[in-house]
Amino acid sequence: MSFLIYLQCSNCGLKYDPDQLWNLCPACNKPLLARYDLDRLRSVLKKEELAGREPTIWRYRELLPVNDRRYQLTLGEGFTPLISAAKLGDLLGIKNLFIKDEGNNPTGSFKARGLAVAVSRAWELGATQLSIPSAGNAAGALSAYAAAAGLPAFVYMPADVPQNFIAECKVLGASIQLVDGLISDCGRISVEEAKKYNRFDCSTLKEPYRVEGKKTMGYELAEQFNWSLPDVIIYPAGGGTGIVGMWKAFQELAELGWIDQKKPRFVVVQAAGCAPIVRAFLEGKSNADFWENAHTIADGLRVPAAIADFIILQILYDSQGTALTVTDQEMMEGARLLGKTQGLFVSPESGATVAAVQKLKKTGWIRDDERVVLFNTGSGYKYSHLWF
Numbered sequence: 001m002s003f004l005i006y007l008q009c010s011n012c013g014l015k016y017d018p019d020q021l022w023n024l025c026p027a028c029n030k031p032l033l034a035r036y037d038l039d040r041l042r043s044v045l046k047k048e049e050l051a052g053r054e055p056t057i058w059r060y061r062e063l064l065p066v067n068d069r070r071y072q073l074t075l076g077e078g079f080t081p082l083i084s085a086a087k088l089g090d091l092l093g094i095k096n097l098f099i100k101d102e103g104n105n106p107t108g109s110f111k112a113r114g115l116a117v118a119v120s121r122a123w124e125l126g127a128t129q130l131s132i133p134s135a136g137n138a139a140g141a142l143s144a145y146a147a148a149a150g151l152p153a154f155v156y157m158p159a160d161v162p163q164n165f166i167a168e169c170k171v172l173g174a175s176i177q178l179v180d181g182l183i184s185d186c187g188r189i190s191v192e193e194a195k196k197y198n199r200f201d202c203s204t205l206k207e208p209y210r211v212e213g214k215k216t217m218g219y220e221l222a223e224q225f226n227w228s229l230p231d232v233i234i235y236p237a238g239g240g241t242g243i244v245g246m247w248k249a250f251q252e253l254a255e256l257g258w259i260d261q262k263k264p265r266f267v268v269v270q271a272a273g274c275a276p277i278v279r280a281f282l283e284g285k286s287n288a289d290f291w292e293n294a295h296t297i298a299d300g301l302r303v304p305a306a307i308a309d310f311i312i313l314q315i316l317y318d319s320q321g322t323a324l325t326v327t328d329q330e331m332m333e334g335a336r337l338l339g340k341t342q343g344l345f346v347s348p349e350s351g352a353t354v355a356a357v358q359k360l361k362k363t364g365w366i367r368d369d370e371r372v373v374l375f376n377t378g379s380g381y382k383y384s385h386l387w388f
Contacts, residue, residue: 001066001067002036002061002065002066003038003040004018007032007034009025009027009028010032010033011031011310012030019125021122023203031206031208032207033208034212038255041256045062047258056077056078057078057116057213059078060219063219065117065208065212071121071123073120073149075107075148076106078105078113078116080102080104081104082101082224082225083098083101083344085098085099085338085341087342088342091337092358094368095368096372097374100217100373101344102375103344103346103350103376103380106144107137107140107168108382109140109378110214110375111137112141112144113214113217115138115142115145115213116213117209117210117213118142118145118209119146119148120145121209122151122202128152129153130142130146130199131153131154131190131194131199132202133186133190134183135158135299136299136300137378139155139156140168140169147173147174154174155176156177157169157179157186158178158181162382162383162385164381164382165382168382184290184304187203190203191203203307205306211248214244214246215252216249217249217375218245218246218248218249221233221373222249222250228260229262229263230264230371230372231371232264232265232266232267232360232371232373233372233373234267234269234374235375236300236301236350237270237306240306240311242377246266250264264319265319265321266315266319269324269356270352271301271352272296272327273302274296274301276289276291276305276309279291280313281316281322282323287310288309290304290305297383297386298347324360326352326356330352334352335347335354335380337351344376346378346380347376347377353374354374
């Protein structure tokens with residue numbers, strides 16, 4: 001099933017046995033990434049063979065880490081619509097504007113992809129309890145897939161998250177702990193209790209497999225564009241797993257010979273009240289400092305420190321991309337504009353991409369004829385309180 005051969009540290013390069021549970025690299029405490037035998041896969045699988053497969057992330061099963069199909073949990077995640085945003089594009093002066101609508105995933109966000117794979121692999125490798133710190137959407141996704149696997153889930157969320165997130169986790173059977181503080185505070189408690197109670201920690205990029213689920217967004221873009229890639233991808237980044245995953249996907253596809261070597265320019269969008277990656281990028285740094293007093297209505301962007309900061313920044317430099325901030329008001333205006341032009345009810349994080357593309361078009365960074373993809377990372381329904 002899987003062509004996984006080892007795990008490799010994203011920083012020091014050391015390799016590890018993929019058939020045991022790992023969190024961070026034991027040598028340097030940085031994220032581990034899954035590596036596949038692409039030479040062997042190239043000889044046995046052609047991209048044309050994917051067309052008849054199931055429309056979920058598991059259509060790419062050879063490039064995902066689960067060996068035994070009995071452990072491949074699915075609630076229908078993946079192969080989300082790639083929508084031609086012609087009306088919004090006409091308004092902005094962009095001929096080829098698209099929306100990748102991740103709000104169609106189970107639990108209403110792109111987090112379903114990562115947790116489907118992370119929970120499946122943890123279950124296959126013998127994990128008996130799972131934990132996660134979350135601003136909301138990841139908690140819901142973990143709760144759902146843990147329930148599907150029959151594993152206890154323990155979620156840690158800031159006390160001020162929208163009630164919809166709490167209700168979702170409760171109905172899905174998770175144990176919930178609300179924390180006075182930010183997701184970084186939730187992460188600290190989650191790790192402490194995971195060690196104490198022998199739970200497997202599923203924090204963003206603190207285990208190797210959430211990024212594997214997220215990379216399927218990149219595979220899908222290539223397949224939906226008939227094995228070519230857009231010129232620009234605009235993505236709202238908190239922990240940044242989606243960016244890391246898509247870049248990894250494009251590298252793997254190029255090595256397989258399924259696409260050419262030209263990759264999109266990545267744009268990171270963050271909230272003006274919490275923008276560690278943007279600040280580091282504008283200062284030309286390779287790491288991002290902790291953002292003090294983080295605040296924004298977009299819970300998914302209220303991440304004051306990303307463990308993959310050095311990977312995200314390098315992707316921006318290598319892709320000749322950029323990073324920018326938008327205000328909470330601009331996010332909401334962007335969400336309204338996307339709603340009334342394209343009929344999509346999106347999260348404020350997704351509204352941030354609309355605000356970003358407007359700014360980039362005005363400055364000339366995006367040309368009229370470029371193919372541009374905005375990511376709607378989640379449904380607006382969990383944020384309905386913002387509209388009253």
